[in-house]
Amino acid sequence: MPLPQPLLDLLSSHFGDRLSLSAAVREHHGKDESHFPPCPPDAVVFALCTEDVAVAVKACADHRVPVIAFGTGTSLEGHILAPHGGICVDVSGMNQVLEVRPEDLDVTIQPGVTRKQLNEHLRDSGLFFPIDPGADASLGGMAATRASGTNAVRYGTMRDNVLSLEVVLADGRVIRTGGRARKSSAGYDLTRLFVGSEGTLGIITELTLRLHGIPEATSAAVCPFPDLEAAVNTVILTIQSGIPVARVELMDAAMVDAVNRYSKTDHKVAPTLFFEFHGSQAGVQEQAERVQAIAAEFGAEGFQWALAAEDRTKLWAARHSAYYAGINLQPGSRAYTTDACVPISKLAECLLETRADLDQSRLKSTIVGHVGDGNFHVLLLVDPNSAEDEAEAERLNHRIVRRALALGGTCTGEHGIGQGKKGFLAEEMGEALDVMRSVKAALDPLNILNPGKIV
Amino acid sequence: MPLPQPLLDLLSSHFGDRLSLSAAVREHHGKDESHFPPCPPDAVVFALCTEDVAVAVKACADHRVPVIAFGTGTSLEGHILAPHGGICVDVSGMNQVLEVRPEDLDVTIQPGVTRKQLNEHLRDSGLFFPIDPGADASLGGMAATRASGTNAVRYGTMRDNVLSLEVVLADGRVIRTGGRARKSSAGYDLTRLFVGSEGTLGIITELTLRLHGIPEATSAAVCPFPDLEAAVNTVILTIQSGIPVARVELMDAAMVDAVNRYSKTDHKVAPTLFFEFHGSQAGVQEQAERVQAIAAEFGAEGFQWALAAEDRTKLWAARHSAYYAGINLQPGSRAYTTDACVPISKLAECLLETRADLDQSRLKSTIVGHVGDGNFHVLLLVDPNSAEDEAEAERLNHRIVRRALALGGTCTGEHGIGQGKKGFLAEEMGEALDVMRSVKAALDPLNILNPGKIV
Numbered sequence: 001m002p003l004p005q006p007l008l009d010l011l012s013s014h015f016g017d018r019l020s021l022s023a024a025v026r027e028h029h030g031k032d033e034s035h036f037p038p039c040p041p042d043a044v045v046f047a048l049c050t051e052d053v054a055v056a057v058k059a060c061a062d063h064r065v066p067v068i069a070f071g072t073g074t075s076l077e078g079h080i081l082a083p084h085g086g087i088c089v090d091v092s093g094m095n096q097v098l099e100v101r102p103e104d105l106d107v108t109i110q111p112g113v114t115r116k117q118l119n120e121h122l123r124d125s126g127l128f129f130p131i132d133p134g135a136d137a138s139l140g141g142m143a144a145t146r147a148s149g150t151n152a153v154r155y156g157t158m159r160d161n162v163l164s165l166e167v168v169l170a171d172g173r174v175i176r177t178g179g180r181a182r183k184s185s186a187g188y189d190l191t192r193l194f195v196g197s198e199g200t201l202g203i204i205t206e207l208t209l210r211l212h213g214i215p216e217a218t219s220a221a222v223c224p225f226p227d228l229e230a231a232v233n234t235v236i237l238t239i240q241s242g243i244p245v246a247r248v249e250l251m252d253a254a255m256v257d258a259v260n261r262y263s264k265t266d267h268k269v270a271p272t273l274f275f276e277f278h279g280s281q282a283g284v285q286e287q288a289e290r291v292q293a294i295a296a297e298f299g300a301e302g303f304q305w306a307l308a309a310e311d312r313t314k315l316w317a318a319r320h321s322a323y324y325a326g327i328n329l330q331p332g333s334r335a336y337t338t339d340a341c342v343p344i345s346k347l348a349e350c351l352l353e354t355r356a357d358l359d360q361s362r363l364k365s366t367i368v369g370h371v372g373d374g375n376f377h378v379l380l381l382v383d384p385n386s387a388e389d390e391a392e393a394e395r396l397n398h399r400i401v402r403r404a405l406a407l408g409g410t411c412t413g414e415h416g417i418g419q420g421k422k423g424f425l426a427e428e429m430g431e432a433l434d435v436m437r438s439v440k441a442a443l444d445p446l447n448i449l450n451p452g453k454i455v
Numbered sequence: 456m457p458l459p460q461p462l463l464d465l466l467s468s469h470f471g472d473r474l475s476l477s478a479a480v481r482e483h484h485g486k487d488e489s490h491f492p493p494c495p496p497d498a499v500v501f502a503l504c505t506e507d508v509a510v511a512v513k514a515c516a517d518h519r520v521p522v523i524a525f526g527t528g529t530s531l532e533g534h535i536l537a538p539h540g541g542i543c544v545d546v547s548g549m550n551q552v553l554e555v556r557p558e559d560l561d562v563t564i565q566p567g568v569t570r571k572q573l574n575e576h577l578r579d580s581g582l583f584f585p586i587d588p589g590a591d592a593s594l595g596g597m598a599a600t601r602a603s604g605t606n607a608v609r610y611g612t613m614r615d616n617v618l619s620l621e622v623v624l625a626d627g628r629v630i631r632t633g634g635r636a637r638k639s640s641a642g643y644d645l646t647r648l649f650v651g652s653e654g655t656l657g658i659i660t661e662l663t664l665r666l667h668g669i670p671e672a673t674s675a676a677v678c679p680f681p682d683l684e685a686a687v688n689t690v691i692l693t694i695q696s697g698i699p700v701a702r703v704e705l706m707d708a709a710m711v712d713a714v715n716r717y718s719k720t721d722h723k724v725a726p727t728l729f730f731e732f733h734g735s736q737a738g739v740q741e742q743a744e745r746v747q748a749i750a751a752e753f754g755a756e757g758f759q760w761a762l763a764a765e766d767r768t769k770l771w772a773a774r775h776s777a778y779y780a781g782i783n784l785q786p787g788s789r790a791y792t793t794d795a796c797v798p799i800s801k802l803a804e805c806l807l808e809t810r811a812d813l814d815q816s817r818l819k820s821t822i823v824g825h826v827g828d829g830n831f832h833v834l835l836l837v838d839p840n841s842a843e844d845e846a847e848a849e850r851l852n853h854r855i856v857r858r859a860l861a862l863g864g865t866c867t868g869e870h871g872i873g874q875g876k877k878g879f880l881a882e883e884m885g886e887a888l889d890v891m892r893s894v895k896a897a898l899d900p901l902n903i904l905n906p907g908k909i910v
Contacts, residue, residue, distance in 0.1 A: 103695060103800035146640040157638050159647070160615065175887040181796040182828045183612050184865040185601040185651055187872055187880050187909050188891045192614070192647035196640055213697035240558060242668035282737050341636040345558035373637045410639040417642055425642050432630040435898065436643045442897035443890065454642050 058172025077418025111140020513627025532873025566595020
């Protein structure tokens with residue numbers, strides 16, 4: 001169905017040349033980094049302020065046309081695809097850091113600010129924002145998908161680090177979900193309701209985030225293990241011992257090999273843990289000693305330390321490029337990414353059974369994980385033109401999800417539901433999915449906000 | 456309106472002598488620890504399992520009769536009062552610790568388990584549950600009000616420490632809001648939606664909670680200050696410096712005096728901070744040294760350490776009885792309790808202006824605060840038979856709330872809205888209150904769940 005002309009006229013008069021109908025622009029806004037084929041919106045508007053977003057949403061509501069928020073397009077479950085067409089609201093131009101308040105360890109930003117941009121802005125303040133998905137995603141998108149990353153084991157996820165939001169509702173009204181107090185019991189937790197709602201309940205137009213002091217001391221280390229089991233058991237015991245590691249990341253041997261090729265590093269090709277410790281000088285040393293003792297118990301082959309900031313940056317840049325490194329193993333492929341997360345005591349079982357499964361498959365695959373949270377990703381490399389590859393990846397993913405659910409876990413630790421995991425959500429939530437549907441119907445009765453996602 | 460006879464017949468046949476219509480039982484279930492006059496339900500049923508709760512709620516839905524969950528009756532904003540009559544579902548008999556999983560640092564319990572009972576149960580496990588409102592409240596009630604307490608500065612609130620819930624919905628259906636994974640992006644955050652919903656969206660029948668390892672080392676200290684400002688500035692700088700204090704609690708001189716009388720302690724009568732430090736031996740010492748240095752800058756009069764576990768228990772028992780100690784200053788009085796919470800940089804301004812306000816009032820008052828979170832309580836002692844006292848307490852509370860809101864804070868850090876703060880909620884949330892109302896209407900279309908609270 002073509003867009004109603006009165007809607008286009010209204011958007012054109014408000015947005016001028018910030019409304020685009022060009023195929024290239026629509027195409028760009030109709031694909032993310034998932035394996036899903038592109039599915040472009042009918043038009044794109046480039047918002048520069050909250051009012052722009054409100055005008056677009058109100059106009060779409062008046063004409064019952066879908067409206068989809070877009071940040072950087074780096075989501076992994078088809079979140080920003082437009083299966084029902086409609087208007088894409090690109091908020092990447094809303095990229096102002098509005099106010100840093102070092103005295104309260106918080107910051108207010110527009111949703112298009114990316115995580116790297118924010119930390120660059122904070123560079124001289126002694127503060128940082130810890131949540132770091134692989135991509136340099138927009139913080140609006142990260143809030144919308146309840147993203148996390150390597151630091152979540154210590155600093156939590158977007159759930160824990162958003163103090164409040166400004167949101168445009170489905171009818172174009174603008175609300176604030178709270179103030180800047182560290183805690184509040186003032187009614188329903190609307191902040192947490194919108195965090196993770198993937199643009200289906202409202203569009204985030206401003207975020208107030210918690211910041212953290214850059215630790216007095218930081219050290220990082222890489223440690224190869226004789227096998228996957230030894231690496232995972234080291235993680236489990238570290239977490240169970242309550243050692244406050246800032247990061248503990250796993251790569252299987254295939255992933256280390258991929259990263260070495262892509263990032264020109266020379267890590268030993270073996271199951272490997274990447275650690276980071278934050279604290280005082282004494283605290284960091286104490287944590288490192290305790291973890292080394294645990295790792296030694298499981299036959300670790302020695303810690304290689306990255307003490308200089310520059311070396312740490314290089315180490316984590318390599319880790320953050322793992323997704324691209326994985327894809328690079330098979331040029332022309334797309335990555336089918338899994339996202340299981342289980343209670344820590346079940347991690348060894350879940351990971352080892354998964355690795356055994358993968359070893360039986362003809363698809364190339366690598367494993368990388370935020371294992372301190374019990375979360376890991378399998379990158380399954382599929383030829384985008386092969387239905388067989390796709391089917392095999394789906395089969396493997398199904399097995400991984402079912403295994404995680406049977407162990408008390410979730411089908412998605414941090415990527416979200418989008419289009420890709422709707423079936424799994426029903427399995428995971430049972431009748432609770434009805435509650436989600438009721439909430440969706442209450443807040444978006446016309447079903448115009450990112451339709452076809454989550455519920 | 457009397458209860459419909461068919462409803463009573465059904466409840467009687469299911470609950471037998473666990474249904475009570477006696478005046479004494481109804482009276483007991485119609486009052487909490489707030490200043491609100493009692494408002495009893497028409498009947499009380501004593502639930503022993505989830506099915507009991509589901510049966511009661513379904514029966515109430517069929518007859519459009521209000522249904523109110525009751526734990527220990529220690530809420531402070533009239534949460535469990537029955538202004539529209541109806542059935543009270545007492546879950547205090549659902550007090551089983553169902554499963555402790557030390558290997559995952561979590562536990563599954565029934566909602567009537569109290570915080571002290573849980574920690575008693577965990578005593579030999581090396582684990583503890585940190586959230587500690589003054590009262591020995593039920594954990595179901597603590598989740599329902601998004602409670603916190605003295606440890607929140609380090610361990611977060613109920614929001615952060617509930618992994619998932621089992622909930623009976625308004626039509627009697629039973630759902631689970633999630634699994635046991637540490638993080639999840641699986642759809643809307645229903646766990647956080649029910650945490651803090653005060654029994655207005657569903658009744659919590661099971662909780663899975665995060666546990667924490669008992670720290671290797673703990674130390675606590677009491678430190679008097681020359682004035683309130685010096686004490687508050689010590690707190691602000693401690694928090695801004697990122698020192699991970701486990702507890703930092705303020706009492707003004709009047710409160711210290713009240714506690715001394717009530718708990719037979721002999722603290723110097725002065726504005727006082729109570730600290731606790733958790734960590735390794737070295738870490739605790741390091742934290743203590745840094746805080747002492749900050750306190751000294753502001754003229755602190757020396758730390759008195761409680762190193763033995765027994766001394767710490769005594770210290771914190773005195774702190775936890777502050778509410779009762781305050782009331783005890785004026786026998787026969789009830790306490791009108793405020794609950795403002797502001798960004799940490801605004802705490803001195805908010806507290807000092809408040810203290811000045813109080814000094815002008817004829818009501819007796821004391822201040823106690825979880826100041827590391829920017830949260831403090833004024834206990835205003837009112838004669839329950841004096842409308843003038845009530846009006847004066849309201850006037851003072853209004854000024855405190857408006858001040859907190861103007862400073863970017865909230866009218867309630869941890870007590871909730873209940874009946875008492877509905878007006879303030881509208882002021883604080885603006886149009887966002889409409890979103891809360893939509894959610895309420897969607898999940899409880901007949902408005903039978905704890906009607907007259909929050910929205």
